[in-house]
Amino acid sequence: MGSVSHAAMISSSKLSYGGGISYNKYKNPQLRTSVVSLRNWRASSRNLGVLAAQIGNKEIDFSDPDWKTKYQRDFESRFNIPHITDVFPDADPIPSTFCLKMRTPVMEDFAGGYPSDEEWHGYINNNDRVLLKVIHYSSPTSAGAECIDPNCTWVEQWVHRAGPREKIYFKPEEVKAAIVTCGGLCPGLNDVIRQIVITLEIYGVKKIVGIPFGYRGFSDEGLSEMPLSRKVVQNVHLSGGSLLGVSRGGPSVSDIVDSMEERGINMLFVLGGNGTHAGANAIHDECRRRRMRVAVVGVPKTIDNDILMMDKTFGFDTAVEEAQRAINSAYIEAHSAYHGIGIVKLMGRNSGFIAMHASLASGQIDICLIPEVPFHLHGPLGVLRHLKFLIETKGSAVLCVAEGAGQVWYTTMFSYQKPDVHL
Structure with a gap:
């Protein structure tokens, strides 16, 4: 006390x-604009850890033999x-x-x-600490890898218990x-x-x-x-x-x-x-x-x-549970119409946790768009092309969009190409 x-x-x-x-840092570094089909989610998320390290830790000189110690000291000072x-x-x-x-x-x-x-x-005890990350990734290509440097060096990060x-x-x-x-x-x-x-x-x-x-x-x-x-x-x-x-x-x-x-x-x-x-x-x-x-x-x-x-x-589980009600309604509407398309927008200005968890839990979403994963609307790998494929093969489609997905301001941080208007 x-x-x-x-x-x-x-x-x-x-x-x-x-x-x-x-707690005043976001759980997810703001990487790029986002959106991905659920079938591509796993593949697209593999590189997120490396991207986060490259974006958030440009000042780190990985050629310095003491970079690991300096990184740990910086981490401890920021979370003191x-x-x-x-x-x-x-x-x-x-x-x-x-x-x-x-x-x-x-x-x-x-x-x-x-x-x-x-x-x-x-x-x-005041000196008790909790290990922040418990998985030692050996490669940036490992599923869910969160790496600080390109070699995925193991760096212990401890926080107060x-x-x-x-x-x-x-x-x-x-x-x-x-x-x-x-x-x-x-x-x-x-x-x-x-x-x-x-x-x-x-x-x-x-x-x-x-x-x-x-x-x-x-x-x-x-x-x-x-x-x-x-x-x-x-x-x-x-x-x-x-x-x-x-x-x-x-x-x-x-x-x-x-x-x-x-x-x-x-x-x-x-x-x-x-x-x-x-x-x-x-x-x-x-x-x-x-x-x-x-x-x-x-x-x-x-x-x-x-x-x-x-x-x-707290409150996240309830939000996901209630979001599934809206998803189910959109699913019924879309599948009851000829070439029906249902779009559900969920809360999440900078994170897609609600959208992603609700999509996976419902099992009724074909495309989930979230702020953490980059995407294009147009082109051969664009959302519209995949949406057209879904309509042709399934007859309908349901999309779940986090409110922060695809915000224009991301284009100032990364190179932007004019979209191809042709599908």
């Missing part, structure tokens, strides 16, 4: 007060986790008040240990924790709010509030903070939406921090996407500039599943 100032990951059962992973002792080096840690073996939260003697003398080995620490830096009785949900709705928001509140109470935190309607709730005088407790959130996970409400945008960072200081908030949990966490990072920087003893914890929220180092973001 308090050893993380920003970008801590939260699991469903434990708050990562002691460490986490930075801010700690409250960076600003307050004299901050004294206290024994953690978190223990899953306790039936009820610790109420009074926060620094005196646990109700029993039994030792609990459920803490994470999330979980409860044995020492914390905030006394629970002095904590006022606030939770805010920003951006759009996402399936699972209430589940996350509920678990944060329950875990905070396990630590012994008594003052927990919700900020209504995103960052706007910090400045709008007509909006009051909502007291939260286990009793309030007990069944909230059975309802959709957000208990606290959501909104986009909000006041300036300075106004938000002023409001936090006035309310006595010293722990802020921010649930949101990329824009929201850019704001959370700015709030953290402003608190640090003012030397405020505040922890800002980011909880990634996106149905796009495009957050680096996360296997899956």
Whole structure:
């Protein structure tokens, strides 16, 4: 509690007060415009890892015998986790008040240990690390290869392990924790709010509030903070939406921090996407500039599943499941018409996870177009030529398109040839 100032990951059962992973990078490097037939997906994706390394790591001199060490150092510096002792080096840690073996939260003697003398080995050591990539690819042509250099050299990349620490830096009785949900709705928001509140109470935190309607709730005088407790959130996970409400945008960072200081908030949990966490990072920087003893914890929220180092973001599974309903409707319409063509556009400005997973899960899509994979509309290998082939052989076709597929701005990054208007 308090050893993380920003970008801590939260699991469903434990708050990562002691460490986490930075999340403000996309899971997929923006390579080129995209689109590919499902039958060509596997072949086209083989080179993505090499392309990403060539695009994102041009400054690396692979002829340097120490390039591997330099790359690891750069990686560690970019994903370093801010700690409250960076600003307050004299901050004294206290024994953690978190223990899953306790039936009820610790109420009074926060620094005196646990109700029993039994030792609990459920803490994470600060030096624990997680290996980011577990497959050693021997060749860039291997299926799914993600290579840094043309020789696919094995480079270990380690990230902090999330979980409860044995020492914390905030006394629970002095904590006022606030939770805010920003951006759009996402399936699972209430589940996350509920678990944060329950875990905070396990630590012994008594003052927990919700900020209504995103960052706007910090400045709008007509909006009051909502007291939260286990009793309030007990069944909230059975309802959709957000208990606290959501909104986009909000006041300036300075106004938000002023409001936090006035309310006595010293722990802020921010649930949101990329824009929201850019704001959370700015709030953290402003608190640090003012030397405020505040922890800002980011909880990634996106149905796009495009957050680096996360296997899956909450809400993604539900989005894929619901997308299949639209795909099935388009499939029925297309196959009921003469030479029918169905087109389903799904969310995904910079990533095609929803489109790809929904297409594969439904088994009804003939062409899937996503931002990560380049394509041409025209020419012998173009989408239109393949679409014509599908109509001639199957009598109908269904396409699934991620909203970011084939954006024009990609053409400024790569060479562009005028399309052949003839099929």
